[in-house]
Amino acid sequence: MAAKPEYRDRPDVEVALLDALVDRGDEGMTVLELRAAVDADIDAVEEALSSLKADSLITVESAERVRVYPHDRVVPDPDAPAADETASIVDQLRDRLGL
Numbered sequence: 001m002a003a004k005p006e007y008r009d010r011p012d013v014e015v016a017l018l019d020a021l022v023d024r025g026d027e028g029m030t031v032l033e034l035r036a037a038v039d040a041d042i043d044a045v046e047e048a049l050s051s052l053k054a055d056s057l058i059t060v061e062s063a064e065r066v067r068v069y070p071h072d073r074v075v076p077d078p079d080a081p082a083a084d085e086t087a088s089i090v091d092q093l094r095d096r097l098g099l
Contacts, residue, residue, distance in 0.1 A: 004076045007057065013040045013048040021058065021070040028067035 002008070003018035010018075020037040021029060029037070035045050049068065052058045059069045 002076070003070070003074050007074055011048065011051075013038060013044050014052055016040070017045070017048050017052065018057065018070060018074055021068060022075050025070075025075070028061070028069040030065055030067060034068060 003015065003022050007018055008015055016038040017034055020034060024033075031045070031049070034049070035042055038045060040048070049058065053060060057071050057074050059071060061067050061069065
């Protein structure tokens, strides 16, 4: 599962982190797991995590281990109909207008 479309206009590393976190949902991920899931160096991952945290798109909990979770507003509704990403904008407009 991917993050909501409105959060996909961010830098590639941030989008990759959000997608990885959304996939893991309630489990969250450690920084090491995030680093393994995203093809970026540790500095880029840390910078992206800082930016996401500053924008309140992630939550960081540090009980036994530091775990990162996506904010609820980033996670798409699984019951919502998925937009066909391969359809062109014209096709999507036709579908919405019933043409």
